[in-house]
Amino acid sequence: MKRLPTLIVLAGGLGTRLRSAVPDLPKILAPVNGVPYLTHFLRWCRAKGIVELHFCLGYKADAVIRELKFWQHELNISWQVEVELLGTGGAIKLALETLQRQQEHDAFIVCNGDTFVDMPVSRFVSEAEKTGGALLTSWVSDAGRYGQVLTDEDNRLLRFQEKNEAGGAGYVNAGWYYLGAEHIANILSSSLVSFERDYLMFDDVPPITCLNMADTFLDYGTPESYRQAQHYFGSN
Numbered sequence: 001m002k003r004l005p006t007l008i009v010l011a012g013g014l015g016t017r018l019r020s021a022v023p024d025l026p027k028i029l030a031p032v033n034g035v036p037y038l039t040h041f042l043r044w045c046r047a048k049g050i051v052e053l054h055f056c057l058g059y060k061a062d063a064v065i066r067e068l069k070f071w072q073h074e075l076n077i078s079w080q081v082e083v084e085l086l087g088t089g090g091a092i093k094l095a096l097e098t099l100q101r102q103q104e105h106d107a108f109i110v111c112n113g114d115t116f117v118d119m120p121v122s123r124f125v126s127e128a129e130k131t132g133g134a135l136l137t138s139w140v141s142d143a144g145r146y147g148q149v150l151t152d153e154d155n156r157l158l159r160f161q162e163k164n165e166a167g168g169a170g171y172v173n174a175g176w177y178y179l180g181a182e183h184i185a186n187i188l189s190s191s192l193v194s195f196e197r198d199y200l201m202f203d204d205v206p207p208i209t210c211l212n213m214a215d216t217f218l219d220y221g222t223p224e225s226y227r228q229a230q231h232y233f234g235s236n
Contacts, residue, residue: 007050008095011113012058026060027114032233048121055079056091089192112175118216131209132180138214143170157208174214182206
């Protein structure tokens with residue numbers, strides 16, 4: 001099997017939406033059926049063939065690092081800790097700078113640490129390599145909750161529709177990205193805060209193909225969705 005690119009995991013947020021249900025932990029350590037979500041996620045990564053991961057940490061990073069160290073005998077895990085909030089774009093840029101200094105990479109995959117997505121990672125990467133950039137989408141019954149992804153006839157990203165701008169079913173951003181060499185170079189030369197707003201919506205960004213491969217899309221960042229996560233991982 002072809003080795004997958006390093007996965008950059010965005011896990012540095014404050015978790016304010018989930019604070020009422022999980023008051024004293026970063027989101028990625030929220031207990032799911034008695035086990036930190038991070039454990040479920042790393043087990044899934046291992047099963048999918050993802051062996052190199054880099055975590056972007058911030059809020060209560062020490063607690064996350066303690067958990068990550070338990071996995072370093074099975075997976076190649078590194079991390080960075082933000083001294084101030086950088087936003088998703090700033091965190092990705094710092095990760096690219098850090099990883100490229102250590103070893104030159106021609107591609108990375110990126111995911112949000114507060115959503116669980118079950119999908120065929122190897123096929124996602126293979127399809128994304130054809131254009132050099134990709135965004136994973138998922139079909140949901142209530143796209144207004146997240147904001148819909150709008151594409152052209154070739155499934156290239158056009159723009160994101162704002163949350164609650166339109167209801168009904170549609171494709172949403174599942175929070176996974178493939179960044180080839182051209183995107184890496186662009187990000188490293190840009191000033192970013194929000195990855196979606198400051199990079200993906202930039203006029204001169206190289207093509208981003210939207211790939212609808214998400215079999216399960218679970219945003220556990222709110223108390224309601226956190227309860228759903230308990231049910232999902234309890235049955236798997």
